[in-house]
Amino acid sequence: MNVYVNFFLRGGQSAAKDRKCAIYAEIHVEQTKATAFSTKLKVPPAYWMVSRNRTGIKPSTSDLPVSKSYPFSETLNEKLIAIKQFIIAAARDLELMDIEVSADRVKAQFFNPRPAIQTVNFLDVLDELRSVLGKKRKGSTMLTYRTRRNNIHEFLSANRLDSMKIHEFQYHDFEMLQAWMIDQRVTCKKSKTQVRRWGTNTINKHLTLINKVLNYGVNKKYLQYNPIGELGLEYEDTKPPQYLLPEARQRIANCELTTLEKERDVAVFLMHTGLSYTDYITLEEDHVLRLPSGEPFIKKPRDKSEIYSIVPLMHEAHAVIAKYGGICHLPRPDISDLNKALKMLGEVAKSPYSLSTSTFRETFSSMMENEFMVPDRLLMFMMGHTNPRQLRNYSRVMPARILHELRKHDIVIPFNLAAFESLFKAS
Incomplete structure (x- = not known):
């Protein structure tokens, strides 16, 4: 993209009387119509350098268009240089935001100056956004925002940008954060090797938060425009x-x-209820109800969304409650301590996966779908979801479920079902 700025004087009658003439700027962007505007600066035409040795009111080709012999030449030239730099920077920012660059759009940027509030720190705006979001979202969700905020603060500190103002944030800072997070390494406790500290999807969540902060800053008039534009992030397959x-x-x-x-009992309970750990630690006696037939079930609003989970209380989960003398006495270890213990439990029990509370929730969903053939609609209510598509993130369909669905509908199947079943058994 080729962008350049010409300055010229306007006011023929003033020039004839040797009075000051207005200095105009003309923006040229390739393949678009040029546009001009007043810089609100003036200078006598006798001091306007059209070329190296000539004066007049035509566009100047000089880097310092006001002659040094003029008493205020230094101040005027500095202001003209600043205007030129702003225009070129504005055109570059528009291009980075995937907005078509034209002389009129660049001119609009010049006449929509940055607001007077230019002393707001980037991190302060991030905290302000967190405070606003905290009124609408649950505490468990806001904990992830706090973690991302701390990681962004770590990046800013590492690059001595702690006091960066939000209007100073540029696209290259966004790229620096992304590169910094990709380069971060930690030591894997098992392999004792250096591994990436964050995965691609986690990094993308940080970048998305940056974009949210900048958009919020625009709405609050802390800055003129978001220098990032469309993110176009690529995510790893789930x-x-x-x-x-x-x-x-x-x-x-x-x-x-x-x-x-205690950690084993928590694992057993979660595997047979499908509750998230946040919902588990807030579980109360009032959340356990009974059907008219006497069978117990859990009915609890999810802490994350306030959507109810309705879960039958299976024998294994009921046994854990009985062991501790009621729900109010169930062990509720700190999540960090629990995760450490679950890793050890997984090694002792020779688990095929590294154990976590999310593993238990996924196991419950898959167990209901594949071992008990629970329909999607019922499973959706058990998991506290409003959309059956969400189940795909938690449940893995096995061959047994496929065969069950084929038999259930009593339809003519255009292949040998017995052979198909033996194929599944062999696999």
Whole structure:
């Protein structure tokens, strides 16, 4: 993109009387119509350098169009240089935002100056946004925003940008953050090797938060425009749900290490209720109800969305409640301590996956779908979802479920079902 600025004088009668003439700027962008505007600066034409040795009112080709012999030449030239730099920078920012660059659009940027509020720190605006979002979202969600905020602060500190104002944030700062997060490494405890600190999807969530902060800043008039524009981020494919099969679940339940007893019981309870850990630690006696037939079930609004989860209380989960004398006495370890213990529990029980609370939620969903053939609509209510598509993030469909669906509908199947079933059994 080729952008350049010409300055010229306007006012023939004033020039004839040797009075000051207005200085105009003319913006030229390739393949678009040029546009001119007044810089609100004036100079006598006798001091206007059209070329190296000539004066007049025509466009100047000089980098310093006001002659040094004029008493205020230094101030005027500095202002003209600043105007030229602003125009070129504005055109570049429009291009980075994938907005078509034209002389009129660049001119509009010049006449929509940055607001007077230019002393707001970037991190302060981020915290302000978090405060606004916190009124609409649950605390568990806001914890992730706090973590991302701390990581962004770490980046700014590492680059001595702690005091950066929001209007100073540019596209190259966005790229620097992305490169910095990609380069960060930590030592894997198992392999003792250096691995990436953050995955691609996690990095993208940080970049999206940056974009949200800038858009919020525009709405609050802390800056003129968002220098980022469309993100166009590429995400990694989501990992398939982790489904602990009956044998793996039994090995976890049979773990006899007393140091892991409470964590094992939490794991068993979560595997047989599908509750997230946030919903588990806020579970109360009032959330357990009974059907007219006497069967107990859990009905609890999810802490994340306030949508109800309605879960039948299976024997294994009921046994854990009975062991501790009621829901109010269930163990509720700190999540960081629980995660450490679950890693050890997974090693002892020879789990095919590294155990986590999300693994138990995914196991419950997959178990309901594949072992008990629970229909999607019912499973959606159990998991506290409003859309069946959300189940795909938690449940893995196995061959047994496919065969069940084929038999259930009593339709003519255009292939040998028996052979198909034996193929599944072999796999």
